[in-house]
């Protein structure tokens with residue numbers, strides 16, 4: 001906490017450099033405890049944040065999603081900043097005001113481009129279907145659990161897991177983060193299955 005700020009000090013009765021001691025922030029409210037570096041006086045500054053709807057385009061593995069997020073108008077954002085949008089951590093890759101800029105106050109921003117850094121895990125699955133082996137990749141959360149009890153579905157293909165390969169060996173049940181590859185066999189369609197069709201990714 002050694003951010004230096006220029007603020008008005010009631011004792012010095014002037015704009016002086018301040019050191020931030022404490023920052024409490026909620027979506028619409030900001031409370032700073034600051035110390036005047038000129039006279040040493042410690043005081044609080046409270047502020048209600050004005051929010052603005054900003055268009056944000058988030059890319060995840062080449063797919064992008066357009067969202068609108070409420071951000072405090074006087075927050076300064078720059079390319080490379082990490083922000084949280086609806087629970088997802090994203091890194092700003094581009095900012096547009098009336099043109100592309102490296103940084104800007106939210107007030108002037110029209111569009112933000114960002115990439116997701118809450119990156120899911122890509123898991124490769126080999127599915128043996130009689131004479132053919134299909135290879136599919138799915139994107140799932142890092143802690144998603146695969147197991148050999150469940151019947152899964154990708155597109156028209158239903159399958160059950162025979163073996164999960166990890167760094168440490170072969171398993172019947174494992175979380176996505178640790179998986180190197182999954183080996184499975186096709187199975188009959190069942191009523192209760194885990195549908196991974198929407199999780200399929202190319203390559």
Ligand SMILES: [Zn+2]
Nearest residue numbers: 009012036039
């Ligand atoms: Zn002062």
